[in-house]
Amino acid sequence: MARVEYEDQLDDLRENVVAMGGTVVSRYDAALTALETRNESLAEEVIEEDGEINQRYLDLESDCIDLFALQQPVASDLRFVASSFKIITDLERIGDLAVNLAEYTIAAERERYPEINLIHIGTETGAMVSEAIDAYEAGSSEHATAVAARDDEIDDLCSAASDAIVEDLIRTDYGDEAEDVMDDVSRLLLTVRDLERVGDHAVNICARTVYMVDSDARLIY
Amino acid sequence: MSQNELNDGEAQTDSNGDDSTATDGESSTDSDSRLITTDVRTGESTGHGGSYETVVETRNLNVYYGDERAINDVSMEIPENQVTALIGPSGCGKSTFLRCVNRMNDLIDVARVEGTITLRGTNIYDERVDPVALRRKVGMVFQKPNPFPKSIRDNVAYGLEVQGRDATDERIEESLRAAALWDEVNGQLDESGLALSGGQQQRLCIARAIAPDPEIVLMDEPTSALDPVAASKIEDLIDELVEDYTVIIVTHNMQQAARISDKTAVFLTGGELVEFDDTSKIFENPDDDRVEDYITGKFG
Numbered sequence: 387m388a389r390v391e392y393e394d395q396l397d398d399l400r401e402n403v404v405a406m407g408g409t410v411v412s413r414y415d416a417a418l419t420a421l422e423t424r425n426e427s428l429a430e431e432v433i434e435e436d437g438e439i440n441q442r443y444l445d446l447e448s449d450c451i452d453l454f455a456l457q458q459p460v461a462s463d464l465r466f467v468a469s470s471f472k473i474i475t476d477l478e479r480i481g482d483l484a485v486n487l488a489e490y491t492i493a494a495e496r497e498r499y500p501e502i503n504l505i506h507i508g509t510e511t512g513a514m515v516s517e518a519i520d521a522y523e524a525g526s527s528e529h530a531t532a533v534a535a536r537d538d539e540i541d542d543l544c545s546a547a548s549d550a551i552v553e554d555l556i557r558t559d560y561g562d563e564a565e566d567v568m569d570d571v572s573r574l575l576l577t578v579r580d581l582e583r584v585g586d587h588a589v590n591i592c593a594r595t596v597y598m599v600d601s602d603a604r605l606i607y
Numbered sequence: 608m609s610q611n612e613l614n615d616g617e618a619q620t621d622s623n624g625d626d627s628t629a630t631d632g633e634s635s636t637d638s639d640s641r642l643i644t645t646d647v648r649t650g651e652s653t654g655h656g657g658s659y660e661t662v663v664e665t666r667n668l669n670v671y672y673g674d675e676r677a678i679n680d681v682s683m684e685i686p687e688n689q690v691t692a693l694i695g696p697s698g699c700g701k702s703t704f705l706r707c708v709n710r711m712n713d714l715i716d717v718a719r720v721e722g723t724i725t726l727r728g729t730n731i732y733d734e735r736v737d738p739v740a741l742r743r744k745v746g747m748v749f750q751k752p753n754p755f756p757k758s759i760r761d762n763v764a765y766g767l768e769v770q771g772r773d774a775t776d777e778r779i780e781e782s783l784r785a786a787a788l789w790d791e792v793n794g795q796l797d798e799s800g801l802a803l804s805g806g807q808q809q810r811l812c813i814a815r816a817i818a819p820d821p822e823i824v825l826m827d828e829p830t831s832a833l834d835p836v837a838a839s840k841i842e843d844l845i846d847e848l849v850e851d852y853t854v855i856i857v858t859h860n861m862q863q864a865a866r867i868s869d870k871t872a873v874f875l876t877g878g879e880l881v882e883f884d885d886t887s888k889i890f891e892n893p894d895d896d897r898v899e900d901y902i903t904g905k906f907g
Contacts, residue, residue: 389903389904389905392904393905458862459903460861460865460890460891460902460903461890461891461892461893461898461899461902461903462892462899462903463903464890464891465891465892601891601892
């Protein structure tokens with residue numbers, strides 16, 4: 387086989403993106419646990435460790451740029467490096483959203499709307515990210531397509547949750563409590579939005595994977 | 608080959624191309640003994656944009672050197688006013704293919720060509736085709752710049768005179784400008800062409816090749832002997848040339864093929880044309896696994 391060094395670099399890139407995916411998912415899971423158990427010290431950890439994810443993102447970005455500049459990948463190699471280059475951005479953003487969740491956890495002083503199961507939504511989107519990375523690693527466009535299809539249900543759950551919160555706000559007169567309630571409710575709406583975005587990033591990873599494998603940009607647009 | 612042979616008394620039309628019937632009726636069988644003439648092209652600007660007409664077409668082309676087959680049953684259609692790149696490993700037949708288009712292989716005794724190559728519908732291997740007239744329509748630029756050991760002016764004048772056109776100062780300037788060389792050699796036209804740098808020499812050769820106003824310019828690795836700056840000037844020039852000419856280029860530099868060509872043909876060992884498609888398709892998502900392996904460097 388020719389270009390052994392180049393082949394090794396491609397393999398390394400794949401392994402490193404998958405490893406970054408693993409780290410991001412575990413931080414996101416930790417943020418969810420912190421949210422569920424109102425564990426502020428765990429939330430602090432998630433915030434502090436985000437720097438490591440950012441650094442890893444920058445390192446991998448630099449690896450991709452080196453590959454483009456020095457090895458000039460074409461065809462499936464080009465699609466692989468280009469997709470990886472985009473996927474690491476999604477992973478980095480999921481890391482940022484985990485930080486948001488951690489910040490909401492620290493800021494929250496009481497639980498509202500316990501009937502809205504945010505953790506269920508978050509667990510499901512986390513699983514989507516994890517499986518999207520599996521599909522990328524295995525080069526399976528079928529798996530990626532199936533994972534992306536699950537996002538509709540997430541969108542429905544998030545939309546129902548937001549509607550329930552807003553409707554309650556309209557219906558109920560909170561009197562003196564109103565200011566506190568507004569704080570909590572905005573944070574809650576942001577939480578719902580962030581969980582939904584994690585699902586969107588999972589879909590992006592799937593879309594890039596389908597493009598990488600099949601040169602099919604259908605999910606991207 | 609003497610100058611007299613090249614100047615074999617073609618009927619001339621004026622260079623303005625006013626004669627609108629000159630070349631349009633080629634599909635009908637011509638009673639003229641010469642199927643390829645040096646008449647000036649006309650009607651090229653009638654359709655702007657849209658799809659490109661085929662200018663060269665090969666059908667089941669096979670080329671043998673003695674018993675060895677260098678081109679294996681190649682059929683392809685080369686669009687006009689586009690850059691078509693031929694790529695592939697050494698010995699894949701891409702240069703042989705290029706040399707078939709202006710019958711340079713006629714000069715090799717053991718070479719034998721089967722199948723057809725047509726230039727605007729005329730079989731160029733038809734016995735009534737004068738290969739010398741053909742080569743005025745199909746110019747060639749080689750790997751190593753090969754200007755004549757004459758002045759810059761005479762190098763370009765040669766290109767004009769083979770077409771029977773007067774080598775006026777105006778026409779010489781026009782050709783040098785078209786080859787992006789005028790600004791650099793203006794004022795030293797009587798100096799030797801060999802005194803120029805390699806990149807300038809190559810552009811002088813391009814000026815000489817396009818002076819007879821060919822339809823097609825063949826280029827056989829035209830930048831492989833040049834440094835990157837000189838090569839990039841040639842690449843820019845190719846981009847300009849396709850407004851007036853069809854360019855077919857053999858290159859070993861795949862990034863160059865990717866940068867400058869509209870269509871890419873990939874030949875693999877044995878003279879087989881494995882894939883021919885838009886250059887972006889070849890370099891982003893080729894259909895054939897062997898092409899994928901070749902362009903990603905996993906070949907062999």
